[in-house]
Amino acid sequence: MSLEFNNEQMTEFKRLVARYPEGKQKSALLPVLHLAQDSFGGWLPTEAMDHVAVLLNIEPIEVYEVATFYSMYNLKPVGKFVFEVCQTGPCMISGSENIIAYIQQQLAIKPGETTKDGIFTLKLVECLGACGYAPMMQVGKIYREHLTKEKVDAIIAEYRMQVAAQN
Amino acid sequence: MGVKLLLEKANVPGIRTYDVYRREGGYSAAEKALKEMSIEAIVEEVKKSGLRGRGGAGFPAGMKWSFIAKPEGVPRHLVCNADESEPGTFKDRYLMEFLPHLLLEGLLISSFALGSNDTYIYIRGEYAWVADILEEAIQEAAKNGWLGKNILGTGFDCMIHVHLGAGAYICGEETALIESLEGKRGNPRIKPPFPAIQGLWLRPTVVNNVETLAAVVPIIKMGGDEYAKIGVGRSTGTKLISACGNINKPGVYEIDMTISVEDFIYSDEYCGGIANGKKLKACIPGGSSVPILPANLLLKTAKGETRYMNYESLSDGGFATGSMMGSGGFIILDEDQCIVKNTLTLARFYRHESCGQCSPCREGTGWMEKILQKIESGKGEVSDIDLLWDIQRKIEGNTICPLGDAAAWPVAAAIRHFRDEFEWHINNRELSQTSNFGLQHYADPIHVPA
Numbered sequence: 374m375s376l377e378f379n380n381e382q383m384t385e386f387k388r389l390v391a392r393y394p395e396g397k398q399k400s401a402l403l404p405v406l407h408l409a410q411d412s413f414g415g416w417l418p419t420e421a422m423d424h425v426a427v428l429l430n431i432e433p434i435e436v437y438e439v440a441t442f443y444s445m446y447n448l449k450p451v452g453k454f455v456f457e458v459c460q461t462g463p464c465m466i467s468g469s470e471n472i473i474a475y476i477q478q479q480l481a482i483k484p485g486e487t488t489k490d491g492i493f494t495l496k497l498v499e500c501l502g503a504c505g506y507a508p509m510m511q512v513g514k515i516y517r518e519h520l521t522k523e524k525v526d527a528i529i530a531e532y533r534m535q536v537a538a539q540n
Numbered sequence: 541m542g543v544k545l546l547l548e549k550a551n552v553p554g555i556r557t558y559d560v561y562r563r564e565g566g567y568s569a570a571e572k573a574l575k576e577m578s579i580e581a582i583v584e585e586v587k588k589s590g591l592r593g594r595g596g597a598g599f600p601a602g603m604k605w606s607f608i609a610k611p612e613g614v615p616r617h618l619v620c621n622a623d624e625s626e627p628g629t630f631k632d633r634y635l636m637e638f639l640p641h642l643l644l645e646g647l648l649i650s651s652f653a654l655g656s657n658d659t660y661i662y663i664r665g666e667y668a669w670v671a672d673i674l675e676e677a678i679q680e681a682a683k684n685g686w687l688g689k690n691i692l693g694t695g696f697d698c699m700i701h702v703h704l705g706a707g708a709y710i711c712g713e714e715t716a717l718i719e720s721l722e723g724k725r726g727n728p729r730i731k732p733p734f735p736a737i738q739g740l741w742l743r744p745t746v747v748n749n750v751e752t753l754a755a756v757v758p759i760i761k762m763g764g765d766e767y768a769k770i771g772v773g774r775s776t777g778t779k780l781i782s783a784c785g786n787i788n789k790p791g792v793y794e795i796d797m798t799i800s801v802e803d804f805i806y807s808d809e810y811c812g813g814i815a816n817g818k819k820l821k822a823c824i825p826g827g828s829s830v831p832i833l834p835a836n837l838l839l840k841t842a843k844g845e846t847r848y849m850n851y852e853s854l855s856d857g858g859f860a861t862g863s864m865m866g867s868g869g870f871i872i873l874d875e876d877q878c879i880v881k882n883t884l885t886l887a888r889f890y891r892h893e894s895c896g897q898c899s900p901c902r903e904g905t906g907w908m909e910k911i912l913q914k915i916e917s918g919k920g921e922v923s924d925i926d927l928l929w930d931i932q933r934k935i936e937g938n939t940i941c942p943l944g945d946a947a948a949w950p951v952a953a954a955i956r957h958f959r960d961e962f963e964w965h966i967n968n969r970e971l972s973q974t975s976n977f978g979l980q981h982y983a984d985p986i987h988v989p990a
Contacts, residue, residue, distance in 0.1 A: 392701040394615075394658070397741055402723030403706050407665065435723075442725040442895075443706035445665045461627045462828055462885045463784045466877050499709070499889045500627040500828075501666050504869070505782055505790035514668045 376420045378428075382412050386428060398429050402439055405429065406446055415455070416447035444498065452487040452494035454532045457511040460497045463504035472508045472520045473497065479529060492536055493529070542796040543770055545758040545778045546751070550638050556673065558680035561641040567686060569760040573649045574694050577760075582653040586756060588764030590776035595621055595712070595749030596827060596867040597942075598851055601756075607736035608654055609744040616744045618656035620647060620753055621717060622663040622670075625709040627828035627889060628869025631780035632750035634792040636663075636670050639754070640677035644700060646753040648686060649760055651698045654746055658699055662717050665706040674702050709893035713941045714747040715739075716895065727897050728941035751780050771797040775850035779868055785823075786874035788812035797850035801825070802839045802986060804849050805872065818874035820984045822958075825854055826866020828886050829946035831953030832879070833863050835984035859953065875979045879961045883954040884912040890947035898939040904931050905947050912951075915962060918969040925962050929955055958982070 378386055385408055393400040402425070409421045417440050426433040440446045447455075458473050477483060480493050487494040503509045506518035517528055554560040561567070573582050587602030608616060620643070624632040636643055643661075651659045663671050678700050681687045689697045703721055705711050711720045715729035718740050739745025755777060759767045768776045775797040784790045787805070789812035795804065804810045805820065814820050820835045840847055842861035847853050851865045873882060891905035911928050914920050932948035939945075955962060961977040 392660075392703070394741070397722070399723035400703075400721060403665075403720065404704050407668075407704055407706065429723075431723075438725055439723065443665070443708050444892075445707035460885065461889050462824075462882055463628050463871050465885045466785055466871075466873055466882060498707075499892050500625060502624050502630045502633050502664065504628050504630055504784035504871070505792070506630075507784065507790075511666060516669075 376413050376418065376424055378408075378412060378424070382408060390429075399431050399435070402429060402431070402436065403443070406436070406440060410446060415451050415453075416449060450487070451496075453492050453536060454512055455494045455496055457496045457498045457501070459499070459501050459503070459507070459509055459511075461500040463500070464507040464509065467507035469508040472510075472522075472525065475522050475525055479525065492532065542794070542799065543778060544794050545767075545770075546635065546639070546642065546754055546780065547792075547794045550634075556638060556640060556677070558641060558677070558684055561639075562684075566641055567645055569757045570645045570648045570686065571692065573760050574652055574692050574696065579653050579655070582649065582760065585759055585764035586653075589755075589759045589767040590764075590774060591752065591755055591759060591767070592774070592776075592851065593749055594751035594755070594779065594868070596626065596829070598865060601748060601752050604736070604748070605650075605654060605746060607734065608746055609737045610655070611744070614743055615657065616655050617740045617746075618647065618651050618654050618659045619714075619717065619721065619740060619745055619747045620659070620661040620750060621712060621714065621747050622661050622667070622750050623705055623709075623712040623717060624667075624750070624867075625664055625712050625893075626867045626869055627886065628784055628824060628871040629782050629827050629867040630784075631782040631792050631868055633667060633670060634782070635750055635754055635780070636667075636674060640673050641681065642754050642757060643674075643750055644677055644681050644686070646756040647700055648681075648691070648698060649756050650746075650748070650753055651700075652696055656746075657697050658701065660721060660740075661700060661702050662711070662721055663702060663704060664711075665704050668704065671702050671704055678702070708895075709889075710895045710941070710943055713943065716941065717747060718745065725895070727895050728943075730940055772848070772850055773852055775852060775865075779849075779865070781849065781868045781870050783811050783870040783872070785870075785872035786815045786818060786877070787872045788815050795849055797848070799849050800839075801847045801849055801854075804870075805839075806987070811870075811872065814872065814874050816874075818876065819979060820872065820987065821875045821877055821979055821982055822873045822879065824863075824869070824871040824873075824950070825849075826864045827869035828871070828889065829949055830864040830866040831859055831862070831949055832873075832882075832957065833953075834957050834982035835979075836982055837861050837957070839984060839986050859949070860956075863953075876976060878916075878976050879954055879958040880912065880916050880965050883951060884909065884916050886950045887912050887947070890943065890950075894943060894947070898944065900935045900938040901944040901947060904935040904944070907931050908947070908951055915965050918965075918973050920962075920966040920969075922963065922966055924966070925955060925959065 390401045422436040509518040591601045592598040711726040716726040720726045735745040887909040896902045932951045935944045936948040965972045
């Protein structure tokens with residue numbers, strides 16, 4: 374399988390690289406990996422990382438070591454919507470454990486797993502900087518805050534409808 | 541109402557946009573600095589203001605600026621640290637989300653003072669939507685002549701670039717942040733050389749927190765001396781506090797550092813008291829890394845004096861009976877909270893975030909989490925408490941960067957102040973799985989429990 378950026382993605386790639394001085398293009402690696410993850414289905418297959426290495430003119434290992442270090446890069450396939458639920462201190466004392474248990478029950482998956490229909494992945498994460506609006510989770514770019522069981526139900530229904538509308 | 545210097549205009553409708561920000565007097569400090577002041581004069585005002593780094597360490601900002609090397613022909617850089625990741629802290633997010641132009645104005649003045657033509661905002665990857673807000677604000681500022689070439693006809697060129705991180709608490713440490721900005725793993729560098737001599741791409745670099753750089757705007761507007769009159773002692777100006785946990789009104793508050801901890805927690809203007817009619821048990825006043833204090837040491841110092849929300853008062857008594865201002869992440873725990881469990885979630889956080897470079901931190905954080913898990917799940921032994929103490933002591937001070945200390949301190953403070961709660965957990969294995977130790981003698985001495 375070969376993965377390459379299309380024209381539109383290449384335009385964005387060039388915009389990202391242009392932020393750094395000549396010869397310092399490796400600095401764009403983190404933003405470019407975000408672009409690659411968004412472009413290739415929400416995760417980073419080895420082929421995608423190799424493509425990034427070629428574009429930035431660096432060794433593939435320089436990409437792998439970065440992709441494995443940062444928690445936002447997914448190294449295996451994920452569902453269409455990834456529920457990243459915060460479990461750190463401030464969220465925990467505000468009731469995140471109940472929310473995590475409820476999501477597991479509603480989606481019938483454990484943390485790290487994806488639903489059989491490929492729609493949802495549950496991931497437990499550390500502090501996302503929303504402690505005053507706890508309990509919370511991130512879904513894509515969006516923060517879902519002040520979570521309750523009712524809100525979780527509504528969010529799941531909302532995404533299911535989005536998927537249904539696309540089919 | 542206390543003095544507001546940063547959030548004064550936060551509620552003005554549309555303040556996020558350039559037009560409204562400008563109409564409300566925005567960019568007048570930048571105009572003053574670039575047109576009427578010399579670089580030396582700007583640095584002098586920041587020094588006189590007594591402004592201390594708002595990220596957590598509290599190092600004087602003006603002094604940090606004065607360290608920057610100026611070798612001939614080598615570009616210098618200002619980097620804004622927006623990698624806000626300290627549990628309990630969400631103030632920079634608020635500032636950037638609602639007042640992006642205030643940060644940009646502070647960045648422009650600071651870039652001018654430091655001679656940075658390319659300035660970077662390193663923002664944590666999870667704040668991607670905030671990064672979009674900043675990008676939009678940068679475009680607006682550039683369109684109106686505040687960024688780009690020859691700004692205000694001064695001959696000064698400056699561009700601000702947003703750089704998205706990807707999920708790593710360690711990148712809030714300035715040398716790890718620089719590594720990350722160079723496209724590498726966030727492994728902190730050994731200092732010296734300090735970033736002011738060899739930082740980003742080995743060029744002289746200053747890394748400052750979001751709130752620190754935003755505070756440069758009121759400092760230039762009012763002058764360093766006037767700014768220094770606000771607050772008390774070496775805690776000058778205002779500080780953003782992000783309050784969370786079991787309180788009625790979580791949120792971001794600007795305080796002038798003369799308010800008492802008691803007023804901050806119980807007054808309606810700020811936290812509005814403990815939620816659900818519960819009683820206060822403990823507080824982590826400056827982000828998860830700083831020592832937790834039981835209620836009886838929080839409102840009054842060990843000497844029985846009122847404790848205030850400022851750098852000196854919060855650290856009164858040292859680590860034995862005090863804590864730290866830190867990042868301003870103010871976490872309140874009520875009577876139902878379990879100290880062992882809270883400490884466990886923090887230990888797990890630091891284990892997850894250790895970069896793995898130094899053995900004491902890499903191995904020690906894992907051990908602390910495992911032992912705390914053992915105690916929490918009702919399988920602990922009394923000797924485990926001493927083992928925990930021993931491990932944290934061997935991490936502190938033995939690592940390249942302060943993450944080791946940050947991981948050790950919460951465990952040390954929890955044992956120091958709540959040792960009997962740990963012992964209760966161990967001696968009541970079954971009971972501890974279904975009930976809590978409660979308040980006991982940690983009760984708030986002012987708001988006496990019924």
